[in-house]
Amino acid sequence: xxxxxxxTLLAGTLAAALVHGPAxxxxxxxxxxxxxxxxxxxVSMSPDGKHLVALxxxxxxxxxxxxxxxxxxxxxSGPKVVxxxxxxxxxxxAAALKAGKILAVARQEWTGELGGCGEGKVxxxxxxxxTKAYLTDDDQKTFDEAFASNTRKxxxxxxxxxxxxxxxxxxxxxxxxxDPDKVIIRQxxxxxxxxxxxxxxxKTKDTELLFRGGARATPALFDSRTGKVLAKTEVxxxxxxxxxxxxxxxxxxxxxxxxxxxxxxxxDRHTVDIAGIDDATGKYYVLTDQFSDKVxxxxxxxxxxxxxxxxxxxxxxxxxxxLLFSTRRSNFNQVVGFVVDGPYRQTIYVDPTLKAIQDGIxxxxxxxxxxxxxxxxxxxxxLFSTGSASTPTAYHLLHDRKVVSLGSTRPWxxxxxxxxxxxxxxxxxxxxxxxxxxxxxAGWKKGDAPAPAVVMPHGGPWARDYLGWDVSGWVPLLTSxxxxxxRPQYRGSEGLGRRLWLAGDKQWGLxxxxxxxxxxxxxxxQGIADKDRIAIFGYSYGGFAAIxxxxxxxxxxxxxxxxxxxxxxxRLGTSWSDNRLQRILQxxxxxxxxxxxxxxxxxxxxxxxxxxxxxxxxPFHPRDFYKAVKDIVPAQYHVIADMPHSMxxxxxxxxxxxxxxxxxxxxxxxxxxx
Numbered sequence: 168x169x170x171x172x173x174x175t176l177l178a179g180t181l182a183a184a185l186v187h188g189p190a191x192x193x194x195x196x197x198x199x200x201x202x203x204x205x206x207x208x209x210v211s212m213s214p215d216g217k218h219l220v221a222l223x224x225x226x227x228x229x230x231x232x233x234x235x236x237x238x239x240x241x242x243x244s245g246p247k248v249v250x251x252x253x254x255x256x257x258x259x260x261a262a263a264l265k266a267g268k269i270l271a272v273a274r275q276e277w278t279g280e281l282g283g284c285g286e287g288k289v290x291x292x293x294x295x296x297x298t299k300a301y302l303t304d305d306d307q308k309t310f311d312e313a314f315a316s317n318t319r320k321x322x323x324x325x326x327x328x329x330x331x332x333x334x335x336x337x338x339x340x341x342x343x344x345x346d347p348d349k350v351i352i353r354q355x356x357x358x359x360x361x362x363x364x365x366x367x368x369x370k371t372k373d374t375e376l377l378f379r380g381g382a383r384a385t386p387a388l389f390d391s392r393t394g395k396v397l398a399k400t401e402v403x404x405x406x407x408x409x410x411x412x413x414x415x416x417x418x419x420x421x422x423x424x425x426x427x428x429x430x431x432x433x434x435d436r437h438t439v440d441i442a443g444i445d446d447a448t449g450k451y452y453v454l455t456d457q458f459s460d461k462v463x464x465x466x467x468x469x470x471x472x473x474x475x476x477x478x479x480x481x482x483x484x485x486x487x488x489x490l491l492f493s494t495r496r497s498n499f500n501q502v503v504g505f506v507v508d509g510p511y512r513q514t515i516y517v518d519p520t521l522k523a524i525q526d527g528i529x530x531x532x533x534x535x536x537x538x539x540x541x542x543x544x545x546x547x548x549x550l551f552s553t554g555s556a557s558t559p560t561a562y563h564l565l566h567d568r569k570v571v572s573l574g575s576t577r578p579w580x581x582x583x584x585x586x587x588x589x590x591x592x593x594x595x596x597x598x599x600x601x602x603x604x605x606x607x608x609a610g611w612k613k614g615d616a617p618a619p620a621v622v623m624p625h626g627g628p629w630a631r632d633y634l635g636w637d638v639s640g641w642v643p644l645l646t647s648x649x650x651x652x653x654r655p656q657y658r659g660s661e662g663l664g665r666r667l668w669l670a671g672d673k674q675w676g677l678x679x680x681x682x683x684x685x686x687x688x689x690x691x692x693q694g695i696a697d698k699d700r701i702a703i704f705g706y707s708y709g710g711f712a713a714i715x716x717x718x719x720x721x722x723x724x725x726x727x728x729x730x731x732x733x734x735x736x737x738r739l740g741t742s743w744s745d746n747r748l749q750r751i752l753q754x755x756x757x758x759x760x761x762x763x764x765x766x767x768x769x770x771x772x773x774x775x776x777x778x779x780x781x782x783x784x785x786p787f788h789p790r791d792f793y794k795a796v797k798d799i800v801p802a803q804y805h806v807i808a809d810m811p812h813s814m815x816x817x818x819x820x821x822x823x824x825x826x827x828x829x830x831x832x833x834x835x836x837x838x839x840x841x
Contacts, residue, residue: 676760778810
């Protein structure tokens with residue numbers, strides 16, 4: 168019955184009251200339109216399909232958020248309940264749970280000594296944010312700290328207590344779809360600072376211990392029916408290295424048994440993720456790259472201690488990012504789809520009903536990426552989103568076989584202001600194939616005069632970019648102003664194959680930066696970029712790449728912009744992650760050319776900026792580089808008040824940084840046409 172359905176757009180949408188008219192006719196998207204809070208974000212639906220929960224701009228202050236709840240049977244009436252952010256804690260995320268509960272995440276600015284706390288422990292940072300999760304009922308009358316321990320905090324120093332409050336002590340792990348009241352939570356032990364896992368009753372707040380974590384042991388898979396731990400991992404030191412050992416529960420003996428084929432050396436950095444269990448055979452689904460450069464989904468037999476000879480799901484070009492399991496009672500825990508981690512995270516459904524729904528949505532929204540996020544047990548109500556590089560994410564409800572438009576994140580933006588987006592690749596100077604995302608200037612077509620261009624390496628570096636709307640606003644800011652943007656997935660990028668990832672080891676500022684330079688050369692060879700008008704701009708690790716470009720010669724770039732940049736590899740050390748083993752093992756790969764040791768070679772005009780509440784890349788990185796090069800090259804350094812390292816940022820911070828970027832490229836670097 169779902170193979171076809173009607174598309175009905177309602178005049179009254181959730182965001183209608185927040186929209187202030189059509190977008191501008193001018194080609195350049197105004198900074199204000201990119202910096203405004205989304206009209207709708209963090210949208211989710213309760214499992215029974217009766218309520219939607221989301222964040223909207225506050226009716227008190229459009230630069231702040233509010234938590235809103237709608238009845239799905241009365242959407243045109245607007246939100247039933249709206250709770251503006253408080254004077255201190257500001258909502259940054261929300262989720263509809265079961266048992267009439269809502270999980271809301273909020274944060275507030277915090278200033279104080281951070282010695283011993285998270286990433287601030289060795290940087291001397293004193294300004295950051297405190298983030299906490301809260302539980303509230305659908306009426307939103309009271310907000311209690313979510314999953315907080317009800318035990319007395321004995322023997323905890325004030326400094327340790329402050330650290331726990333800053334980092335958060337509990338989080339949601341598994342929704343247990345078949346249980347009406349219980350979920351699985353992770354709770355930090357405030358004496359040992361290790362994590363334990365509990366069944367938590369949302370109504371009574373009662374807890375039942377499932378797994379007591381140690382320094383190296385963590386659960387790898389829970390039974391989504393009962394919460395029982397089915398798999399666990401243990402990290403053990405071996406011969407100067409570490410092994411990750413996976414143990415699976417023997418249902419007959421009740422004991423965990425080690426599985427040698429699932430054991431890997433952490434220094435090899437193989438993926439071995441236990442994704443689920445097949446009820447019919449007792450075999451486990453494992454996401455792994457032990458057999459291929461890309462991650463595959465394979466079945467593993469715990470009694471025979473071996474993988475099946477062929478993968479369950481594999482893609483020759485991209486990794487399998489996830490398996491999707493049914494939450495419906497009729498076919499609970501059966502695989503209904505999988506995710507191909509390609510140019511975008513493409514969900515492919517094998518369940519006939521879900522596939523028909525997805526196909527129908529795609530027909531109704533041609534040329535857009537479609538993501539189904541929530542659905543009721545009988546499929547009578549389905550929440551999904553759409554979007555593309557030129558169309559900000561929008562949310563929709565398939566309700567009683569009709570599509571109801573809930574609203575866009577940015578309904579005020581006009582169409583056609585950004586250029587075409589493509590997934591491309593080019594060959595680096597040593598022969599390695601480098602994937603990349605190319606965003607063309609608005610209105611530009613092959614054969615037009617070469618355009619000004621910006622090479623934009625992503626942060627991380629153990630991350631990657633995807634096709635689609637750029638939530639930072641940087642890409643639409645530039646393409647609507649006539650710039651081409653190339654985002655290289657340089658060596659060291661994660662998720663695009665183990666070979667590409669490992670090729671970045673110890674290549675900071677060396678071959679990793681060669682990939683950015685080679686991307687600029689490719690733009691010129693393709694006739695896309697003017698060789699005399701190319702800049703490099705990056706944030707976080709991308710900021711490091713921009714600084715590295717400034718001290719590398721020869722360079723294809725006319726200027727550099729470095730946001731929240733690492734500048735001093737010597738001071739980065741192993742302080743960049745809260746995960747101790749990741750710091751030790753991955754930290755050994757953070758080597759290469761240190762820009763702070765090469766400042767005398769600076770030759771590009773550069774603008775640096777960073778937030779004064781950035782704990783991950785503290786202000787001394789951009790500040791020290793600026794001081795070292797300001798008498799050698801034209802240089803600027805801007806401190807962004809109250810800005811943390813990662814999004815979400817305040818609208819005022821978005822306005823300031825977007826204006827800095829646009830003005831610098833146009834006026835100081837001189838890239839824009841006049």
